[in-house]
Amino acid sequence: MTLTYVGVGTNIDRDKHVKAAWAELKALGRNLRSSTIYHCDPVGFDSHAFYNFVIELETSLSLTEFSHELRKIEFKWGRSENAHKLQDRTLDLDIVLFGDVVSKHSPELPRSDIFKYPFVTQPLYDLCPARVIPQDGRTVSEIWQKMEHLDSLSVVDIEL
Template identity: 30%
Template sequence: MSIAVVALGSNLGDSSATLDEALADIRALPLVRGVTASSVISSIAITLDGPDPDKPRYANAVALVDTDLAPTVLLAALNDIEARHGRVRDVRWGDRTLDLDVVAYGGVTSQDPHLTLPHPRAHERDFVLDPWLEIDPDATLPGLGPIAELRRALP
């Protein structure tokens, strides 16, 4: 078994309910033995042009997923869950009903264009680091160090 770190986000529709449903969907995946989820936090929308206070705020959470699914298989399953919740990919970093990202998968590193591990911007996102610290205060991001130190480095 490996522990995958999955970031969840939503800023369209009933975001809190969507995150709850997505967590249930993740728990129901084959070869998933357990899911530990953070509480939901609110964050400002980040667009290609930077933070945008005029966009709907995001509901964000992080889940630790105990799984035997390979990283790419897990990503495909998460993409299916997004699609079932109405995810449309028409604008990069646009508003979305559901966003599920594999942030880390055990100590695996990958430069695959379909799944870069660890997630290339996770260490820059308080809305990923804060919920992750809540459920795993001793976590480290492979190649970058302890999550607590990465969080302290952010403004």
């Protein structure tokens, strides 16, 4: 089993897609835990606010299999196959960490968003502040302490 962390984002029918992400990921692993769900403005484009959070789970799937399953889930819930990075999302599922795997190729691991975006760092901090980021060597807590704009997030109360 591989301990993995999946970043979840949605800004279309958000409550529905938050619950869909939880249900779909439950089918891919076990021992799921969710961070707090956060409301945040889109980064890099003007649109509706997002709900972002991270789900921790253990999976027996390989990285390739897991990545493929996430794409299938995104398509199932309305993501276009030619979707662009800076646009609205029904459901966006990104592998943030996959065990101790380090990869520069798709999927990039650990995902560089950990170091850039509060909507990834804060939820990861909620789940595993002492976890050491592979190859980087810092803990999630150390990265979180240096993160700016954490105040741009607000907590959303949704029952999973």
